[in-house]
Amino acid sequence: EAQKLEKAKITLNDCLACSGCITSAESVLISQQSHGELCRVLALNKAAAANQQKVVVVSVSPQSRASLAARCKMGLLETAKKLTSFLKSLGKCVHHVFDTTFSRNFSLLESQREFVQRFHKQAEDKKALPMLASACPGWICYAEKTHGSFIIPYISTTKSPQQVMGSLVKGYFAEQQHLPPDRIYHVTVMPCYDKKLEASRPDFFNQEYQTRDVDCVITTGEVLKLLEQEGVSLSDVEPAPLDTMLGSAPEELSTHPGGGSGGYLEHIFRHAAKELFGIQVHSIHYKPLKNKDFQEVTLERDGVVLLQFALAYGFRNIQNLVRKLKGGKCPYHYVEVMACPSGCLNGGGQIRLEGENSKEELQRVERLYESPRAEIPEENQAVRELWELWLGGWGSEKALAVLHTQYHALERASSALNIKW
Ligand code: SF4
Known part of the structure; x- marks a missing residue:
């Protein structure tokens, strides 16, 4: 049988x-x-006893x-x-x-702090820079399973x-x-x-x-x-x-400027320009490279490049970035890496609008997303209070333990992740 x-x-x-x-x-x-x-x-x-x-x-x-x-x-x-x-x-x-x-205020502020710290360490630690963003689990999963111990040291340890x-x-x-x-x-x-x-x-x-x-x-x-x-x-x-x-x-609601994926590049760029070079950045100019999902932002003084940041969205651009890193030809100090083309507003769990083409649909969501008041994490009173009272201050042991995570190399000989995107 x-x-x-x-x-x-x-x-x-x-x-x-x-x-x-x-x-x-x-x-x-x-x-x-x-x-x-x-x-x-x-x-x-609902059915449980009150004390349960x-x-x-x-x-x-x-x-x-x-x-x-x-x-x-x-x-x-x-x-x-x-x-x-x-x-x-x-x-x-x-x-x-x-x-x-x-909670994104905490992620942004801690990413800023981590970047400045890594920048100061770049002479003794060859993998301190570029710092790669950590907020996208699609990218983290790919990095751990495909490039493991090579890529992990570059990834920011700040939690999403x-x-x-x-x-x-x-x-x-x-x-x-x-x-x-x-x-x-x-x-x-x-x-x-x-x-x-x-x-x-x-x-x-x-x-x-x-x-x-x-x-x-x-x-x-x-x-x-x-x-x-x-x-x-x-x-x-x-x-x-x-x-x-x-x-x-x-x-009212508030939002962080710098795009639908959280604005990591812009926040870290402005903070680093001021903290490391005493330069107040008023507007950020993106230079598109191969496509709109791979763009560059540069800070220069007297023709000398001080900071070079990039955003790389989608696996095609991520693979390109990793290739540059492996070949020792990555000029960036920071890269905002996101797995989805166009970033988080275009995530796989979002609602697809009926009767609109995907470009119009995304633009409508972007306009709505950007409509609230722009929030400056440093100026949020509740965030400052929690950082002081609960985390024990800027850079404290508790803040490091609560706001950071770790990654694990899971290299496999052959996996679906080795597909060329
Ligand atoms: S929506 Fe896409 S880009 Fe954003 S965190 Fe999720 S997988 Fe990453």
């Missing part, structure tokens, strides 16, 4: 991040992190908010307020809805906004609520599936409390599915006040 085989299950740990499957929801069974899993956990939480119930926190990325606003044809603030209201209504047990723009938010929620916020970290269930809403892989990394698992800094990641598209599942149109939802982790509820 034919033996019935067990159904194969693929978990996130099996993922190669080859981008062929992780950007397509239908083709991979993501059993650990999905909107279905979120609904299951919320139902269990978890506080549920959802942190929304600004890229996801812009994508939803474009889809629902609403302004960004209106979308944020209605989304807060909708998410809080889920299972009637979501308690807080935060914005990862807040999602993972800084994880530390803030399960660290600072848990302390404020007098709760152990495992009594908080932390969900993020992100523009790509790669963020699920990032949240699942063992580096972001708290062994002592057996809990992840981010328990569940859902994509922007999955929020849309939740709306459809609940039979709700976001435009009909009553708006709710915005939430905040510290201080009074904000009346």
Whole structure:
């Protein structure tokens, strides 16, 4: 008699991040992190005894908010307020809805500090520069599995906004609520599936409390599915006040200038120009190289190049960059590396708009994303307060432990990642 085989299950740990499957929801069974899993956990939480119930926190990325606003044809603030209201209504047990723009302040400031430190070390440490951005898990996964120990020393160790938010929620916020970290269930809403892989990394698992800094990641598209599942149109939802982790509820949103991937290049460039050369940069001029996803920014004085930065988006440009590095021909001090062509606003988990071509669609999302007030991380009072009181000051041991991570070389003889893009 034919033996019935067990159904194969693929978990996130099996993922190669080859981008062929992780950007397509239908083709991979993501059993650990999905909107279905979120609904299951919320139902269990509601049914649990009062002393067992978890506080549920959802942190929304600004890229996801812009994508939803474009889809629902609403302004960004209106979308944020209605989304807060909708998410809080889920299972009637979501308690807080935060914005990862807040945690990105920490990622940007710490990346600036790390860059200046590496710049000073470049004579004795040949791999101190170029510093390569660390906020994109698609790129990190590719780097670890394809170029391993060669590339890892170049990658900034500063955590991404999602993972800084994880530390803030399960660290600072848990302390404020007098709760152990495992009594908080932390969900993020992100523009790509790669963020699920990032949240699942063992580096972001708290062994002592057996809990992840981010328990569940859902994509922007999955929020849309939740709306459809609940039979709700976001435009009909009553708006709710915005939430905040510290201080009074904000009346407006803010954003970091410098593009939809977080503005790392611009923030580090301005800071380094001032800190290292005493130059105040007023405007940043991008010079396109082979394509719009590979651009250069240079700081010169009297014809001498002081700083040379680049952004490299998409695997084609990333491979080009790695080739230059391996050949000793990479002239850059810093590179903002992102796996998606056009960056995070074009992430694989974003909503595709009906009836628009992809260029128009992206431009609409970009306009919405850039519409709020520009935020200067150094001037954010709540960030300064947390840095002082919770992290123990600039460059403290605790700040280094909380805001940094590590990478692991996972070289394989042959893998899908060796494909030429
Ligand atoms: S570039 Fe793409 S894969 Fe990388 S973090 Fe942004 S959306 Fe995710």
